[in-house]
Amino acid sequence: MGKKLGGGRHELNFADGSTMCTELLVGADGAWSKTRPLVSSARPEYIGTSYIETYLYDVDERHPAAAKTVGGGSLYALVPGKGILVHREPGNILHTYIQLNCTAEWIAGIDFTDANAATARIAAEFDGWAPELTALITDGDTAPVLRAIYALPIEHRWDRVPGVTLLGDAAHLMSPFAREGANLAMFDGAELGKAIAAHPDDVEAALSAYEEALFPRSEAAATVAHQNYKLFCSDDHAPFGLIDILVSKERFSS
Incomplete structure (x- = not known):
């Protein structure tokens, strides 16, 4: 965490006890950014959906039924309120x-520290589903990992604070349903660099120009993410919301 020193300067305090001062602080420190409170009081909020991540290895030999069901690409098995999403990765992995x-x-x-108990509890939510699908949960070769989904407000923005700005998830954490998180973070970094290069003697002008473009860009992507999330995960849309998304993308690409 850092503290303001005035004149756009900040003191940074690190876990090892060391400190440093900077005239330009860029918070690229993710969803739970330690830098964000310097410019914004917003905190990520749980959106109501969680994912539990598992892997199956050597699937064609060890899990042939699941491997055949998934095929060579991706599979989405969705009902209102729940679903199993799986894709094949290189190395014979699901x-x-x-x-x-x-x-x-x-x-x-x-209790995700008890892998067997956590797996059993999650699998119970899919009681009665086809065994080649539930095997993707019960036969996992790795302990289940919780991925609860959090997001910042769609319109998240802040007033100009001298000497500090944000990029990536620190600036615009959103659900993954726009598939733009990593792309936006890299684009933010490039645009920030371009703004600084265009105003080499005026950091504040650079940050103002960067944020002026950042905010509407972030809001547009977050809006798409929220809309797709509602279609994909809504209790009254699945699985038809996914079909709507796929059809709309097909129309856009044709």
Whole structure:
């Protein structure tokens, strides 16, 4: 965490006890940014959906039924409130995300340090599903990993604070349904560099120009992410929302 020193300067305090001062602080430190509070009081909020990540290895030999069901690409098995999303990766691997619409309290009640108990609890939500699908949960070769989805407000922005700005998830954390998170972070970095190069003697002018373009760009992507999330994960849309997304993309590309 840092503190303001005035004149756009900040003192940074690191975990090893060291400190340093800077005239330009760029918070590229992710969803739970330590830099964000210097410019904004916004905090990520849980959006109501969690994913549990698992892997199956050597699938064609060890998990042939699941491998055949998934095929050579991706599989989406969705019903209102839950689903199994899986794609094949190089090296004969199936990478699975189990989707659950649930409260933060419900998911917090699962002890993910006990892999067997957590797996059994998640699998229970899919009781009665085809065994080649539930095997993607119960036969995982890795311990289940919780990926709860958090997001900042769609319109997140801040007033100009001398000497500091944000990029990537620190600036515009959103759900993954626009598939733009990493792209935006890299683009933010490039645009910030271009702004500084265009104003080499005026950091504040550079940051103002960068943020002026950052905010509408971030809001547009976050809006798409939220719209797709509602289609993809809504309790009353699945699986038809996914079909709508795929059809719209096909129309756009044709």
